[in-house]
Amino acid sequence: MSDIRPPQQPETENGEDGGGTEEEFSLARSNALIPLLIMSAVTVLAIVLVIVRAKPVIPPEGSVANKAFGPADFPLVFAKEEALAAPGEPTGSAPMVFPVPAPPFSEGIFPCMQCHEGIPPNPERRTLEAMHSDIVLHHDEEHRWCLDCHDTNNRDQLHLANGAPVPFTESYKLCGQCHGTQYRDWRSGIHGKRTGYWDGSKRYFLCVHCHNPHSPRFAALQPLPPPVRPQFLRPAAAAVAASGDASGARHEQEEGNGAQAR
Amino acid sequence: MGPLQFITTSARFILRGGKAYWIWVGVLLALIVWGVLGYVEQLQLGLIVTNMRDQVSWAFYIGNFTFLVGVAAAAVVLVIPAYVYHWGPIKEVAILGEILAISAIVMCLLFVVVDMGRPDRGWHLIPFIGHMNFPSSVLAWDVLVLNLYLVLNLLIVTHILYRGMQGRHYNQSFVVPLVLFSIPAAVGIHTVTAFIYAGLPGRPYWNASILAPRFLCSAFCSGPAVMVVLFQILQRTTNIAIKDAAIRKIAELMAYAMFLNLFLLGAELFKEYYSATEHLIHFQYLFAGVHGHHALVPYAWAFVICGITAFLLFLFPATRRNVVTLNLGCLLIYASCYIEKGMGLVMPAFTPDTLGEIYEYTPTIHELRIGAGIFSIGFLVFTMLCKIAIPILTGEFAAARTVTAASKAQPWAAEAASATTH
């Protein structure tokens, strides 16, 4: 910073470019700056206009793209609160017996012996026609049929391959014969739906609570809706203001709640 | 004279000006009001009025912040020739570079404030009063370093102008160490800002060691470009004697910086395109578009072409000297660096995001308003500080004050008159 006296003695420059013989290009003598500034202002303005001109794309009515779903839209999935797990680990007196909820019988079907008491058992493999015709076996049906699992003489229980009886409440032992890996995992708690306490009682479900024993492969189901895409994240009021299309966005919001809960 | 007189005299300087000055100030004030109203709306509704979302959580504001930190750091391009090499033509105008640095840092801090979700909790950042996660968080470092740099430049400028208004020379043993310290400080602010990005392994576009050098090089291109244009404007509109040699030297230094800028860009492009790992996708999005998304492609090519053209214009002394090509080159490099540091740095890192999603971001009118307001505040600060500094620099003020003192027989005139004889 030079002294603040008026510059009567200009400081000497380093010897470069020949000093004062250089042509002076001071702007006072040129008018290029103004056109350049105007050009840049116009360019900036043009860019800004291009950016703000872009209109938001409103997806068609009813599309999931910009509807913000929440769990309240799916009461059937979330309504029921699971009761806490029944207490207890398997007790020493009865190893490998896990407390489980009641087997998911069809209404009125159990106890089976109330019908089968008077019916002579027919161990011949056949397609059932008189009763239970609604059950179609999709479970190794090439090699197995009903009485490979259901006990021939006492329909209120199942049986293992060696004939040992297994109550319905312990049907996992039967499944575990063939599906040993899953059975081992289920016993440790790493297979199957998990609820309860991680440091206390856990609820164990029977295999059949999730897997239909006659057709165990899960059916595909409809997924819950995808998240709102980020470009449509504005809450309804702001979206209305931004799009300027009051009827469209609001109508979508209103009908969304009723129509989407499937 | 005391501080109060300093303030009142400065106020008089600011309020004295011709028609062009008042039109300029009027435009700035209008933009500031427009911007402030936009910010008020943002405070009311939340940041949702911007187009930032979880996928692109930093965008326009932080892009501008990063660019302006570079402009602030570029004061060092003036300081080094002035105070290390004692080169006269630049030494006379070094203070203008420091004033630019102050304005730029003010803009940076404002951009950070408008980007925060909870500006009312800003005090949490103050060390010892709040809780600053130092030294772990690079953002904490940046808060410290930026404010340090601002205080540094404010001290230097205020001291020089205050002494100048008193008619005294500035205290060399006070100013020179501070100025010399501002050289590593300037490098420091931009390095720390680069480290904010470079330290994130989750964003591979940023997680490169070349980021800090690239930042510095583009800073040393864009900041001086502003200065070159501003010096020409000041030459035309004020009495200040800015030597053309100063402008020429700055342009020459810019040429070196531009070469390094292009070289480092080339190095990055080679590494990404040649290795062609999955991280290439960010560059592909920038330069070619990905999966049908190509909003940034024209801007990317614009910044490359502008940068190369500007470099060529500055490479040859003839075009560097010619006033049209000089200013064209300044414009081009400024635009190139602005795009590169703004849209070209922040957005491709978030596109695609960490889980592969592509959300194409464009600023909303709120962001543009607030940005325009903040730039106007910066320009206004610069204008006002120059309004105070230039009469002192040109000696106008000293001369006028001696006359006034004699005619009005102010009590402090005797002290001041004796001061001018030092």
Add this chain to the structure above:
Amino acid sequence: MVRRPADDTCSDAGGLDAEETPEGVSRRDFLTAIGLAAAGVLAGCSPEAREAFFRKHFRELSSSEVETRIANLRSDYVKRFGEDVTISATPARPGVVFGYALDLSRCIGCRRCVYACVKENNQSRDPQIQWIRVLEMEKEKGIDFETANPYYNPERVPDPDHFYVPVACQQCRTPQCTQVCPVGATWQEPDGIVVIDYDWCIGCRYCMAACPYGARHFNWGEPTLPQAEFNPNLHVLGNRPRPRGVVEKCTFCIQRTRAGRYPACVEICPVGARKFGNLIDPESEVSRILREKRVFVLKSELKTEPKFYYFYGV
């Protein structure tokens, strides 16, 4: 509840610059004037606003201050939602580090976990925030984020050519987010959960830029939560309704897990793909899975060392 900061928050008076002793106005007068102005501003604010402004970082609160805070929150929520709430501040239990394991061979992409999480953790419904993101990936490509799609919506899942990877906070052992927060508003608790003090966060979103898993979410607008959908069992660091302008993320259902229960996502999963437990306990499900199944983590090259493992159960 839109509050304009300009109206009812208080800001300290600006700093003072050290100048030479002025001859006109004495320094003492200047300081007095500033002090009076600041006092006037502070006195004019409401006590809630004052308390909110000067509130300390959660980790620096004494237990009685935590109690006071909880009491204030409780009255706040009772007013907003019209029902009584339980807010706990249960600390971490010693000898517990939570881990999570997700079976990719079982996940069918039904998204029930996503919405159960929303319900349990009082997330904003509009603008929508979801802490869990399920990515549909192509079987041919394996884990490849570039071709992942979170917006899948077929008639039925699982789609035969795709598999599904739900992603939420990985609760990393060396989290990037806690490292970069400039005010220390997010930290890792001793039981491994990375938590956020919603009253301390300044909303700078550096943690969101740092997270490699996109696990952190921001309240861009004023969060809305209908009264009917409010879950009143809260934890002060977990699922209490968040204010605008702060970051939030999965907390392993801290309100449930510190009380010994499973997170909501674990319980709702219809196919049992999600497992949770204490990594220190060798007999927990998660420890068994680590031993018996082959697990991996996402983006392991970043060395974040997540406690959220993925494995293929079949």
